[in-house]
Amino acid sequence: MDSSRLHAALDAIYTCCTPAGSLEESLKAIDMSPSDTALVSRLAAWVLNVAPLGPLPMSPDEAIALAERVHKNMGAR
Template sequence: MQYDDLIRDARNETLMASTRLHAAFDAIYLCCQPAATLDETLETLDVNRADTALVIDLRNWVQNVAPMGPLPMPPSEAVALAERVHKANGARG
């Protein structure tokens, strides 16, 4: 999948909130390729500390809790976060 497909799914209000959050995280993860780790890539992007912390919280939820609740953030916030990371990734080049 590509970023546009994933962000479209993250915005899709007919999907479950957990599915939307997972899609937003996957969109973020695509922005961080091909680094060895998500943490390393976030350091190279112009992403502020608050957003970095939110990405890490989202990653931990995806890896350890999903699809169960509680959700780390509402889907709309996850979409906004993915868009900020995507924008920072574009500024990197």
């Protein structure tokens, strides 16, 4: 299911976080580009407030690519 794939992408991104309190606070602690920060915020808002209903904030492929970029960026530190 597409909504499950988006949720899994956010979970993958969240694994990069150091615990900083709430999900939003933890996600803010990740060093990301401004565009990826906006995408992660949109994805998190959808997962927390809308999922599994549509419309999806992005395609599953876009969400997976976003998670891969975050992981790659964290590995480059």
